[in-house]
Amino acid sequence: MRVSFFITCLGDIFYANAGKSAVELLERLGCEVDFPPTQTCCGQPAYNSGYHKETLEVAKHMVEVFEHADYVVGISGSCVYMIHEYVHLFEDGSNWQKRAKALKRKTYELTQFIVDVLGIEDVGASYHGTATYHTSCHMTRLLGVKEAPFRLLENVKGLRLIDLPNRNDCCGFGGTFSVKMASISEQMVDEKVQHIEETEADLLLGADGSCLMNIGGRITRQGKPIEVKHIAEILNSRGEE
Amino acid sequence: MPMHIGEKDFRKRVSKGISDDYMRGAVRSAQERLQNRRAAAAEELGDWEEWRTLGQQIRSHTIEHLDYYLHQLSDKVAELGGHVFFAETGEEANEYIKQVIQKKNAKKIAKSKSMVTEEISMNAALEEIGCEVIETDLGEYILQIDDHDPPSHIVAPALHKNKEQIRDVFKERLNYKKTEHPEELALFAREKLREEFLAADVGITGCNFAVAESGSFALVTNEGNARMVTALPNTQITVMGMERIVPGWEELDIVVSLLTRAAVGQKLTSYITALTGPKQAEEADGPEEFHLVIVDNGRSKILGTEFQEALHCIRCAACINVCPVYRHVGGHAYGSIYPGPIGAVLSPLLSDYDEYKELPYASSLCGACTEVCPVKIPLHEQLIMHRRKIVEDEKKSTLAERVAMRGFEQIVHSANLYRTATKMAPFLTTPFAKNNRITKGPGPLRNWTDIRDLPQPANERFRDWFKKRNKQGGAI
Known part of the structure; x- marks a missing residue:
């Protein structure tokens, strides 16, 4: 193909x-x-x-x-x-x-x-770690892709996936919203980071670079020990930590 | 503008909201409760999406034929012996209502909850001629006695207050001596209000939906106060926004079901009152005189535009209850009696962009509002349409933004310029980067880096890697 x-x-x-x-x-x-x-x-x-x-x-x-x-x-x-x-x-x-x-x-x-x-749910990936997944708004609500990332992650060997509380809430990126309405965006991303922390996961995954840039940028600013990766990186791992 | 509330400056209103921990706590817990109840009520129905489609069809059909149904409604009301007044503006509506009240020499007005009377500042107009207007909806009553604190939500107007704050308001203003338990607070208000109902000369209600085929109108409450307002005073005035109408009773059934489930997660509210005209010869109760005031106040100029769907709104506030922006800033930050996503769409339409130019931007376009709207108004898309209008028709965007967007277009629609720009990105940002992160960005990046780090653009872009890899013989 x-x-x-x-x-x-x-x-x-x-x-x-x-x-x-x-x-x-x-x-x-x-x-x-x-x-x-x-x-x-x-x-x-x-x-x-x-x-x-x-x-x-x-x-x-x-x-x-x-x-x-x-x-x-x-x-x-x-x-x-x-x-x-x-x-x-x-x-x-x-x-x-x-x-x-x-x-x-x-x-x-x-x-x-x-x-x-492709009709594939197990891509043969393996990754040892504990992760939570951020469902991005446009992907789930507008594009309508809700289940696919979870199907794939559930089949990653060694990966423990923890539900993100209030996962349907926006992370506060919103394109120019993040700079035009910075003070509101800040409250939203803080709430998101707080929920991520509640999961005690070491790794945050997502399928949208923009949300990850927003949440990840706030995580490093606050010095939290949470790694941020795109879902593709985990689906392509073959056992490395 | 009457519908405006609070401080003039949007940013000041937002800061005030964000720093109000009590309000944010109250809003957060109310949102959570209402979201869960709405979701459960929708699920229980089984085929919620089909109901939404039906709701959308009813609203769309009604608004398409609004002139026909308004005619039918006013003919019916007149046939029943009621009076109908079409008010083009809020002032016209208030003038008419004042005349009715003055003719009756009325002083005391009992009023049930109504957003359109907030929109036209009817209470203030009536107080000017010496009337005492008593809000009988519990939430509105609390706000009224708290120095006319404006509503922050279209269904639960005092949502920004917690029960301790309500107790304090009652204590201070009404010499209340009991605790903050909701039952005790409600009982106290109920006793106070009972006296007012009995003494009122005129009752004023809003209108959830008028029913065109029979000239009736329906009021949806949980407190039964609207029933008291319509049952006790001899003269009744009902004020409705001109879009709050359905063709018949079958349609009423559907939109009321959608309203109560979407608004508060109830199958039905405790009281749904439907009234048809003044008291007839064979009837035992009801007002002797009935006036229906139909308010346009900017609605007809929305008809036929790309914003027509905003008139489909049934005022359930489901969009407000899921909105993350509303959660953090609260209703007053919108500066309009219509807050949240629907407020951000409606307020600039009913007023103008000078007053509400920021509201269409006070959204991350997450689409949560569009997803829950029981009549499928594409709220976040309407916000984008506002932005387009502000930029392209009103030409009200800033010069800096216009220049930036023009530059963006030039760069991204030319592959060569784009490649050059992305190649330069790491070099341009190097002076600001430390440990591959930019923590204090220059110029426009500052709004970003004030809050969060920006990763430093990598020296090797994806496209460089791909090209190199292909040269080396492609996939390994």
């Missing part, structure tokens, strides 16, 4: 390890992975800020970048959802909208792709 990998801008700049793990994992599961190098950002920062003319240009670029792909697999539920949203940016019935619909049909978040398309 041929997969075009969508790294996302944050992944490209900050979370190369998550990307590497995802690529190796997909290959291990039998996919042939390519990386269209002209890909950029999904445009969500502009879209959510109300700059829809600007987003439209970004959307056109990304539609063209991935047009050749059989499948597009991204490592962020939120960015994948943004690609799905392109359909609503274009005029109804337009050729661009048709192309955006075609892109939407073949674009998946990593865990969703593994479980729903």
Whole structure:
């Protein structure tokens, strides 16, 4: 199966390890992975800020970048959802909208792709440790991927997964919200970190780099001994601590 | 603007909310309780999603044909001998209500809970002409005697107060001598209010839903106060926002079920009162004179716009009860009698962006509101639409943001510029980084790093790794 990998801008700049793990994992599961190098950002920062003319240009670029792909697999539920949203940016019935619909049909978040398309729930990973998983809002509520990450994590040998209390609460990232409404965002991320601490897990996992950057940044600022990793890194581990 | 509450400056209101530990404790526990009860009530119904779809269809159909149903309603009310007044503005509504009251030489008004009368500041208007308006909903009563503290929630207006604070208000203002036990507090208020009901000249109610086919209107309460307000005074005035209407009784059944479950997790509330016109010849009770005031106050300008769905709202507050922003800042921070996600959507529409320009941004767009709305209003999407309007139509975004977004577009829609920019990122940030973390970012990064660390961009981007790996012969 041929997969075009969508790294996302944050992944490209900050979370190369998550990307590497995802690529190796997909290959291990039998996919042939390519990386269209002209890909950029999904445009969500502009879209959510109300700059829809600007987003439209970004959307056109990304539609063209991935047009050749059989499948597009991204490592962020939120960015994948943004690609799905392109359909609503274009005029109804337009050729661009048709192309955006075609892109939407073949674009998946990593865990969703593994479980729903490849039909695999045990990726053969093993990792010794205690972790809790942050369900990101856009991935669960908007993209509708709720179960896939848990199915995959439950099958990781050696991993003890602890439920995160109030897991449906937003971590307070919200794109520009995190800087525009910094004082509110701070309260939200503090509450999230507090819930993570209650689990006594050593490791926080998530499927969205943006949430992890927010929560992880607060964790290191407070000097808490909790490691933060993208779910791809655990799914690609083969026994190392 | 009448619907405005509190300090003018949004940031000051937010800071005040965040630093109020009592309020935050009260809000947190109320949210948890209401969320759990709502979820249990929805689950018990079994096919909640189908109910939501039905609710959405009813609201959408009604609002699409609002003129038809309002005509039908007013014809019916007139047929029954009631008076109907269409008020284009809050002032017009208040003028009409004042005239009715003055004609009766009425002084004492018993009132049940109503958001639209808060929206138009009706109480203040009536107090100006020397009336005494008594709020009979327990929450509203507490706020009224506490120097007119504004409501912070559309269903539970005194949600920001805990029981100890309520005890203190009663002690200070009404010489209450008992404890903070809710039963004792409620009993005390009940005794006080009973006297007021008996003495009132005019009763004023809000309206949960008017029923167009029969000219009736329904009031949903747990305290039975609305029933007292409609049963005792000889003259009754009902004030409704013009969208609070359903075609018939079958639809009423569905929206009331959605309302009580979504709002408080109850199958039905203790009292659902449905009234049809003034007392008829063959009837034993009811008001001798009945006035229905239908308030537009900015609603008709929402019709036909991308915000029309905001008029579908049935005021259950489920969105408020799940909102994490509301949890931390409280209702007063919104500066509007309509707080939370629905308030952030509605307030700029009923007022304007000058007054409420920050509200559409006071959301992380987490979508919890959209997920629980019993009539499927896409609340977080409506907030994005507000942002689009502020930027593209009103041109009210800051120059710095416009420049940044224009730059963003240029960079991300050109693969070359993007590659250059991401390659430069680690070099540009190196002076600020320590142990691969940036703790004091320059310029716009500061708002981020004031609160959290930023990882330093890696020297080797993902794309560099991928390219190198392919050159070396690809997958190992």
